[in-house]
Amino acid sequence: MDELKTTKHPVPGSPTEGPYHDPDAVIVTWDGPDDPQDPFNWPLRKKRWAIGLALFASFVSSTNGTIISVAHKVINEEFHVSDATFPNSYWLTTSWGMGGALFPLILFPVMEDFGVRPVVLGTYFFFICSLIPVGLAQNFATLIVVRFFSGGCVQLLSNAVASVVSNVFQGDRARSVPISLYVTTYLAATSTGPAVGSSILQFLSWRWIGYIELIWTAALFPIFIIGLPESRGSAILLARAKRLRREGKNAYTAEELDHTPLYQVVIKSVQRPLYMLYTESVVFVATLWAAFSLGTIYLFTQSVEQVYGELYGWDAVQAGYVQVAIVVGEILGCGLCVISNRWYYASAVRNTEAPGTPIPEARLYASIIGGFFGVTGGMFVYGWTSYPTIHWMAPTVGLAMVGFGTTAVVVSIANYLIDAYSMYAASALGAVGLAENTSIAFLPLAATAMYTNLGFQWASSLLAFVSLALVATPFVVLTWGKEIRSRSPFMKEAIIERRRESIAADNA
Known part of the structure; x- marks a missing residue:
C-alpha cells in the first residue's frame, strides 16, 4: 500500500495515557472513494465469488437441521425413546432450533467485530466439531446437546451470508437478488435434508448419517479457508492499521478509537430486537407470518411421514425423498421474488412521501401471491387430496405449492424490513430470526397430535386458515403504510436517513 488516507484524531476523555488517547493518533480510512480494497469497489466477479462461497457454506450446513429426522424410528429403538404419547424424537430438532434462536442474537454482533472471514471459518470449524459426537453417541441426551450447538453454528453461518451481501453490494437494487438467493438457499437446504438422510439410511445405519455429514463437511473446509475473502470493510481497515502499527506508525481505525464495551454490544443485540418485536406492529406481524411459514416447512418432516405412511404404506426413507418437491417449489418462489422486483422499482413514480424512491410496502406484492396461492392453497391441496384413492402426486403438488409460497413470503418480509427500517433492519430481522427458530423448535411438536385427532384433511385446513x-x-x-411509518420512530429515522443518502447520491 503506497498511499493511505489518514486523519488526525484528538481523542477526548479524562485518561491521557495509552495508545487510544494519543492526540497524534491518526484514523485509517479508505484511500479515496475508488479504493480497490473497499468491498463496494470490488469487481463483480469477486463479489459473486464471495457471496457464492458463503451461500455454499450455508447450504452445506443447513441440511443439518432435517437430515437426521428420517432416522427417528431407529434412533428411538436404539435408545428406548417412545413417541407413543408425545413426539419425543423431535427433541433433536427442538434443541437444534433453540440453538439457532439464541446463538445469533447473543454472539453474532460480537463476532462481527472480528470480520466475516474469521466468523465463517471459526463457526464452520465448531460446526464440524459438533458433528463428531453424532455417530458416536451412546445415549439420546448426547444427541440433544450436540444438536443445540450445531443449530447455533448453522444460524451463525446463515447470518454471515447476509453480512457478506450487505458488505459488497450497496443499495436495495443491487442486494435484491442476493437476498433472495440467501433465503432460498437456506430453505432449499432445509428441505433437502430429509432426502439426503434417506439416501444414507436406505443403505447404512443411522450413525452413518453423522459420519458422512462429518466427512463431506470437513472435506469442504479447505475450500473456504483458501477461497473466502474478508468482505467487512472495518476488518480490512483494521488489518491496515495493524500493519502500520507494526511499522511504528500510530494508526487506528475509527472503530478502535470509539469502541463500544462488549457488554453494551450484547445488551443492545438482545434488547433492541425484543423491544421492536413488542412495540413495532409491523415487526410483530412480519415475525408471526415468517415464523409460521418456516415452522410449516419443518412441520412437514413430521406430517409427511405420517400422511404418506398411512395412505400409501411408505416408510420414512420414501417420505424423505418426496420432500424434494418442496425444494422445487422454493426455487420457483425465488423466481417470483426476482420477477417481482420490477413491481417494487416501478412504485417509485407513485411515491409522494419520498419522490423517486420505491415504496417499501411494494416489497410485499410477492408475499400476497405466495401466501394466498402458495402456502394457503398448497395446504388445502395437501389436505384434501390426502386419500388413499388419490395418486400420491396430488398431495405432493401441495407440498411444492407450500415451498413456493414460503420462499415468497420470507424473502418479501426480509426485503420489506430492510427497506422500511434501514439502519435498524438488523434488529428487526433479529426479532424475525428469533421467532422463526423458536417456531422451528416447537410448532412441529403438535403435528402428530393434529393429524391424528383432526384427520389429515382438517389438520392441513387449520394451517391453511391460519395462513x-x-x-x-x-x-x-x-393501505395504511404511510400512517404506520409516521407513527414508528424507527421508520421515521430510516426515512430521514434514506433522504440524506439520496441527496448525497444526487450531489455526487
Whole structure:
C-alpha cells in the first residue's frame, strides 16, 4: 500500500495515557472513494465469488437441521425413546432450533467485530466439531446437546451470508437478488435434508448419517479457508492499521478509537430486537407470518411421514425423498421474488412521501401471491387430496405449492424490513430470526397430535386458515403504510436517513 488516507484524531476523555488517547493518533480510512480494497469497489466477479462461497457454506450446513429426522424410528429403538404419547424424537430438532434462536442474537454482533472471514471459518470449524459426537453417541441426551450447538453454528453461518451481501453490494437494487438467493438457499437446504438422510439410511445405519455429514463437511473446509475473502470493510481497515502499527506508525481505525464495551454490544443485540418485536406492529406481524411459514416447512418432516405412511404404506426413507418437491417449489418462489422486483422499482413514480424512491410496502406484492396461492392453497391441496384413492402426486403438488409460497413470503418480509427500517433492519430481522427458530423448535411438536385427532384433511385446513388470516396483513400495510411509518420512530429515522443518502447520491 503506497498511499493511505489518514486523519488526525484528538481523542477526548479524562485518561491521557495509552495508545487510544494519543492526540497524534491518526484514523485509517479508505484511500479515496475508488479504493480497490473497499468491498463496494470490488469487481463483480469477486463479489459473486464471495457471496457464492458463503451461500455454499450455508447450504452445506443447513441440511443439518432435517437430515437426521428420517432416522427417528431407529434412533428411538436404539435408545428406548417412545413417541407413543408425545413426539419425543423431535427433541433433536427442538434443541437444534433453540440453538439457532439464541446463538445469533447473543454472539453474532460480537463476532462481527472480528470480520466475516474469521466468523465463517471459526463457526464452520465448531460446526464440524459438533458433528463428531453424532455417530458416536451412546445415549439420546448426547444427541440433544450436540444438536443445540450445531443449530447455533448453522444460524451463525446463515447470518454471515447476509453480512457478506450487505458488505459488497450497496443499495436495495443491487442486494435484491442476493437476498433472495440467501433465503432460498437456506430453505432449499432445509428441505433437502430429509432426502439426503434417506439416501444414507436406505443403505447404512443411522450413525452413518453423522459420519458422512462429518466427512463431506470437513472435506469442504479447505475450500473456504483458501477461497473466502474478508468482505467487512472495518476488518480490512483494521488489518491496515495493524500493519502500520507494526511499522511504528500510530494508526487506528475509527472503530478502535470509539469502541463500544462488549457488554453494551450484547445488551443492545438482545434488547433492541425484543423491544421492536413488542412495540413495532409491523415487526410483530412480519415475525408471526415468517415464523409460521418456516415452522410449516419443518412441520412437514413430521406430517409427511405420517400422511404418506398411512395412505400409501411408505416408510420414512420414501417420505424423505418426496420432500424434494418442496425444494422445487422454493426455487420457483425465488423466481417470483426476482420477477417481482420490477413491481417494487416501478412504485417509485407513485411515491409522494419520498419522490423517486420505491415504496417499501411494494416489497410485499410477492408475499400476497405466495401466501394466498402458495402456502394457503398448497395446504388445502395437501389436505384434501390426502386419500388413499388419490395418486400420491396430488398431495405432493401441495407440498411444492407450500415451498413456493414460503420462499415468497420470507424473502418479501426480509426485503420489506430492510427497506422500511434501514439502519435498524438488523434488529428487526433479529426479532424475525428469533421467532422463526423458536417456531422451528416447537410448532412441529403438535403435528402428530393434529393429524391424528383432526384427520389429515382438517389438520392441513387449520394451517391453511391460519395462513389465510396472515395473508390479510399485507393489505393492511399497503393501505395504511404511510400512517404506520409516521407513527414508528424507527421508520421515521430510516426515512430521514434514506433522504440524506439520496441527496448525497444526487450531489455526487
